[in-house]
Amino acid sequence: MTLLSEFQQTQLPASYANLDPATLTQHIQAAKAQLGSKLLLLAHHYQKDEIVAQADFVGDSLQLAQLAAKNHQADYIVFCGVHFMAETADMLTAADQQVILPDLNAGCSMADMANMYQVTAAWQAIQARYPDEVMPVTYVNSSAAVKAFVGEHGGVIVTSGNAEKVLQWAFTQKQRLFFLPDQHLGRNTAYQLGVPLEQMVLWDPTQGQFKGQADQATRIILWEGWCAVHQQFNVAQIKALRVQDPAIKIIVHPECAYEVVQAADVVGSTHKIMTTVQQSPQATHWAVGTDHNLVQRMQATLPQKIDFINPIACACMTMNRIKLPHLAWCLDxxxxxxxxxxxxxxxxxxxxxxxxxxxxLMLS
Known part of the structure; x- marks a missing residue:
């Protein structure tokens, strides 16, 4: 059972589903005006344009977590993102502040790749091989239960925006790290910090065993999880773009595979991708490897020439579940x-x- 299974999803009334965007926007704006400072409306960069346009603040996971933690005024924090983000916001806010996810079906497939049965079994096996030598580290893209496990065992949480700084600190605390659930962020960050691939090993949660040779040289144990969106980019696509334009700059998210990150010019969080492109000369031609909602918004709002690494890649389907009818109904x-x-x-x-x-947050 997950935490979200304890909550009842309220059915969206058909009357909202049938309203046109202009009317729904009127509902949202009227509700925001009436609620005033009682409401904080947050949206992740990967949300649809129609949702981003209504938000008080738009950001990546780290930025939104920081905003939620610092806000002590709002009674209601409506989080247009996915369930692990809303859970994190609830844990970082006061007991009298209420966090709302407009559609409880807005989940995260990566977070769902690590359940507590699997994590507990993995930890027992890891401790048997490396007694008291390992710190657990979880990506913020994980359930509240996994975050609690990591906290209980002296570990730390990372985002794509602070992973390098946090892992650098973590390696000063323990000889080895257990990184979950995204193998790619863990691998790319550890490699950037000088850990060779030979000192990394995968843990297969479905089989409950190491995938490869785990020995005393192992520095980081990587959970075999991934983001479906960032799996859609590959080196062949990058090579084809460079043939078309040898001057093109490639920028990708660290949830991409190691080979893709090595083939790119720049790697970084959603926030870093945006600021890097924004601050580049207008004549720069970029190809961006991350969620299509964000890339399309960058194409529309920035003067730089921006292309997709994979033009037919899908946006995050669960992130896209939140639409204007859900938000309008929620605020009403x-x-x-x-x-x-x-x-x-x-x-x-x-x-x-x-x-x-x-x-x-301290290490961010």
């Missing part, structure tokens, strides 16, 4: 005194997670 419910689709992490899980989350 708040105006009416109802709190729909609240994300509330239990106190024990929150307490265990906070030690790892606070380390993440």
């Amino acid at each position: 419910q708040l105006v009416a005194g109802q709190v729909p689709n609240q994300i509330k992490v239990d106190p024990e899980t929150t307490e265990k997670s906070l030690s790892a989350l606070q380390r993440m």
Whole structure:
């Protein structure tokens, strides 16, 4: 059972599904005006344009976590993202602040690749091989239960924006790291810090065993998980772009495979991708390897020439579940005194997670 299974998804009324975008926008704007400072509306960069346009703040996972933690005024934090983001926001905010996810079906396939049964079994096997030598490190793209496990065992949470700084610190605390659930962020970051590929080993959660030779030289154990969006980019696509334009610059997210990152000119978080392109000369031609909603928005708003590394790649399907009808209905419910689709992490899980989350924020 996951934390979200404890919550009942309220059915979106058909009346909202049938409204046109202009009317839905009117609902949203009217509700925002009435709620005023009681409402904080956050949206991730990967959301659709129609949602981003309504947000008070737009950011990546680290930025939005920082904003949620610092806001002590809003009664309601409506999080247009996915479930692990809303869970994190709930754990970082005060007990009297309520976090709402407009559609509880907005999940994360990567986060779902690590459940507590698998994580516990992996930790037991790792401890048997490397007693007291390993620190658990989880990507923020993980469930609250996994974050609690990491916090309980003295570990830390990372985002793509602070992974290098956090892993550098973590390696000063323990000889080895157990990084989950995204193997690519762990591998790319550790390699950037000077850890050779030969000192990395995969853990296969489906088989419950190491995938490859785990020995005393191992520095980082990588959970065999990945992001479906960033799996859609490959080296052949980059080579084809360079043939078309030898001057093109390639920038990718660290959730991409190691070979893709090595073939790129720049690698970085969503925030770094945006700022790097924004600050480049207008004549620069970029190809970007991340979610298509963001890349399309960059094409429309920035003067630089911007292309997709893979033009037919799909955007994050679960992130795209939140649409104008969900947001309009959600805000109308708040105006009416109802709190729909609240994300509330239990106190024990929150307490265990906070030690790892606070380390993440301190090191950011």
